[in-house]
Amino acid sequence: MFRIFLCGLLIAGTALAQSFDRAKLDQYFQLLESNNKGMGQVSIMVSGQEVYQNAFGFANAQTNQKANTKTKYRIGSISKSFTATLIMQLVEAGKLSLEDPLANFYSKIPNAADIRIKDLLQHSSGIFNITEDPELRTWIYTAQSREQMLKRIAAGKPQFDAGAQVAYSNSNYILLSYILEDIYGMSYGSVLEKQIITSLGLTQTRFGGSIKADNNEALPYYFEDEAWQLISPQTHLNAPMGAGGIISTAEDVSRFYAQLFSGALVSENTLKMMMQTREDVGLGIMGFPFEGIQTYGHSGSIDGFQSLVAHFPDQQITISAVSNYMYTNLTQVMIGAAKIFFGMEYELPTFESKRGGETEQLYAGAYSSADFPLPITIFWEADQLKAQAEGRTPISLALIEEHHYLAKDAGLEFMFDVENKTMLLKEGRREFRFNLNE
Known part of the structure; x- marks a missing residue:
């Protein structure tokens, strides 16, 4: 077609x-x-x-x-x-x-x-x-x-x-x-x-x-x-x-x-x-x-x-x-x-402003990447998803679409692959792939 x-x-x-x-x-x-x-x-x-x-x-x-x-x-x-x-x-x-x-x-x-x-x-x-x-x-x-x-x-x-x-x-x-x-x-x-x-x-x-x-x-x-x-x-x-x-x-x-x-x-x-x-x-x-x-x-x-x-x-x-x-x-x-x-x-x-079907634990955890210098922790706080690089101030993430979030002020995009327990961080033209630490 x-x-x-x-x-x-x-x-x-x-x-x-x-x-x-x-x-x-x-x-x-x-x-x-x-x-x-x-x-x-x-x-x-x-x-x-x-x-x-x-x-x-x-x-x-x-x-x-x-x-x-x-x-x-x-x-x-x-x-x-x-x-x-x-x-x-x-x-x-x-x-x-x-x-x-x-x-x-x-x-x-x-x-x-x-x-x-x-x-x-x-x-x-x-x-x-x-x-x-x-x-x-x-x-x-x-x-x-x-x-x-x-x-x-x-x-x-x-x-x-x-x-x-x-x-x-x-x-x-x-x-x-x-x-x-x-x-x-x-x-x-x-x-x-x-x-x-x-x-x-x-x-x-x-x-x-x-x-x-x-x-x-x-x-x-x-x-x-x-x-x-x-x-x-x-x-x-x-x-x-x-x-x-x-x-x-x-x-x-x-x-x-x-x-x-x-x-x-x-x-x-x-x-x-x-x-x-x-x-x-x-x-x-x-x-x-x-x-x-x-x-x-x-x-x-x-x-x-x-x-x-x-x-x-x-x-x-x-x-x-x-x-x-x-x-x-x-x-x-x-x-x-x-x-x-x-x-x-x-x-x-x-x-929609809600977080949809996400449970309290979805995405949450510590992520690390061989290409990014700091581990990043993802967590929920008062129904708000947040990301915090080690030693840095937490930033709020806004839902764009399912499993896709944006940190507005920082210009960062976070894309979660729940099944494979990975996270893709995009900063302009650069991309960093993280794995969930278990």
Whole structure:
């Protein structure tokens, strides 16, 4: 049945523009809002034309300012797709080569003579990821000079030899931002404006600064004790630069991706180079499957904001979401939205607050992992599931779905396999498998 459905998509993807279940999509995002499980925007385009958009929750919970489709959000690492496009435009113009060594620009970075521009784009440089700096939170909230950032990046120990493997590093795209400024002789924000924003008419997109709530810019939150809690302070965006400093809307992100894949920004050959992945990592874009359909896109996370864009080249469909609060990883929410849009089976969440059929002893116990430095104890307290790493303060876990919990403030996911007595801990892209001690 799915093969028949998929063939139909390949032949006539635009038919979805009229046939998708709009009411179910509306209900889905209304459920997120009414249960305090999510806030943000979603945009769906077919052949570059928006066929669905929704804004839900608050842009500013303190003033009860509701989000609208023009509210701007920090999009985090989706910024990398913009930055990579700007670099590839320079390659097309003959002003830069993918084989140029980093030493042509910043020779003090370790292994700079061996690191190519392509290595920076594809996260194969081995350069220390600056966001893993133990002192990050002592400086990330204030303005940083280029000299300060370069010194920190250069001080980090390389993860591996250039080109040897792929490992995500924000430092790569900070350096690419500086290279753009050097070649153009203007600020990163001005390059972005000149080369992409103006040409595509992205009226709600720019390189960000301090959040201006009175300018319809969303503030980030988490939900605790039946109230919205503001996440503060926030990252000063001249630190991440083109690695994570852009603000935008779901509509503008969808339009950017749709136009990128239509040939409006780079040539077909250049786009093919960007789409060539190594361990699912291309040049500024990621490749990933969705129910047997190949998609390309990127995700982002910064200061409690989450963002995700997925483009389906064969169907010419683009789906984007941006959020200033989500009870779970935005990917899970986007999967639900995509399944509804494509007409696949998807049961809307119920968000029951009870712990269901769990007994007092379910999950409880001490867990250990060979890959994680501390044992973690799981226990119930006053009908609340909690996790406590050895020597640390207990954290509360919120039920997402059966056997799947989230530590909201810490951004940790806990997935329990009761039968095999194991626990999977997810922290961003990292996963740690624990066994229950007996």
